[in-house]
Amino acid sequence: MAPKVLISDQISPAAVKIFTDRGIDVTYEPELGKDKDKLAEIIGQFDGLAIRSATKVTEKIIAAAGNLKVIGRAGIGVDNVDIPAATAKGIIVMNTPFGNSITTAEHAIAMLFAVARQIPAADASTQAGKWEKNRFMGVELTSKTLGIIGCGNIGSIVAERALGLKMKVVAFDPFLSPERALDLGVDKVELDELFRRADFITLHTPLTEKTKNIIDAAAIAKMKDGVYIVNCARGGLVVEEDLRKALDSGKVAGAAFDVFTVEPAKENVLFGAQNLVSTPHLGASTTEAQENVALQVAEQMSDYLLTGAVSNALNMPSISGEEAPKLIxxxxLAEQLGSFAGQLTETGLQAVRIEFEGAVASMNVKALTAAALAGLFRPLLQDVNMVSAPVIARERGIVVEEVRREQQGAYENYVRLTVVTERQERSVAGTVFSDGKPRIIQIKGINMEAELGPHMLYVTNEDKPGFIGALGSTLGTAGVNIATFNLGRLSQGQDAICLVEVDGPIPAEVLTKIENLPLVRQAKELRF
Structure with a gap:
């Protein structure tokens, strides 16, 4: 029987044709995604669900989706899909990470011009018959400095276009290597320097814990008087109340926003501000982009439903059916090693070295490297998968080295990930035992054996009496229950590492208390 796919959002009809041409039974109901009760009622009939942003694939929808095997998002952002719930049910979630790039970059450039020359307000005034020639004094883009926050796929296109407009470009991106910055013709800088130097600032980063509210009152205070801010990336990157005050005071001369913290934005604190240009999340809204992502998602979903081939999945590696049992x-393990290193990496990445030793060296190490890179990038980039991670590394000029060798130590299989940043090298190693569970076996050259749980506490400390008692007492007093406790040290009295699994999130104030304990050098909560 032919697989059945439901399209519940407004997606280009070209997608319908691809599905039908490939022999898939497709139902096109572009308004259905807005009716969550109706969607939950019928979703059980379908093997695939193709969506854009209007359909919210919640835990309730997934629970009702008895036959669903794949969700395809025509676009990049998947914050409208409960990925953990889909993963728990074995449903693959795919996106189309590169289909909107040029369109979104062009929109950002259009917004730069619009706010620099006050085009929307001038248009409204002129059409009202006012002819206020002296009211709308603009500024040139030529020779001005554009600060790009996030210089990945979209940010690098904006950089190229801005350089073509004879702007100077500075970029902040922890994953942008100095070599890649040189190729692009941009200055790689720290965030504070970008704020200090930029005449215009444009955001091109996903919304993560590290990027949320990246522009707030404190950041605006570091900027030039009369700066312009453009956001065509994600709502939540800018504290809208702080920006409104800065627009009212004139500290910020103008802002152009395509995205808002709450969407649809029927009302917003920014609305009505002097020299605000706003559009209703149009970054991906061109005929070409919508066609691209529609074709891409239909091809990907068809490939999976008909042949089992997986591409651009956020919760599933791209590997063939024969390899899967021994490789998964x-x-x-590789993804956990990457995530471990990524959560501890604060400065710009320059290189990644992955060593495979023993039987694992003869496996499909490309998939393992991709998994490690996805884990490494995800704490900062979020919408990254095993397919896009190697591309991201190449775009940012990060050198990725794979080393294979025969078994040398006690472990039948051994994988070590080393991250080289501007300031240091950090390595973490692991293995898979016969029970099929990944284990960490070495951190920064210190041997220990630990299984990673959802919530981990990582502490580096001096190996002296009193530390374990103080740590246990601090967690106990705060009501944080310890599940497992693992220790390792270089030698007596030297550097030591403590890796603790706890039963839930660690409150920020408890983490601060741990950081302030005697003998503690660093304390960090890690999540897996």
């Missing part, structure tokens, strides 16, 4: 535990 090592994919999980």
């Amino acid at each position: 535990p090592f994919v999980k």
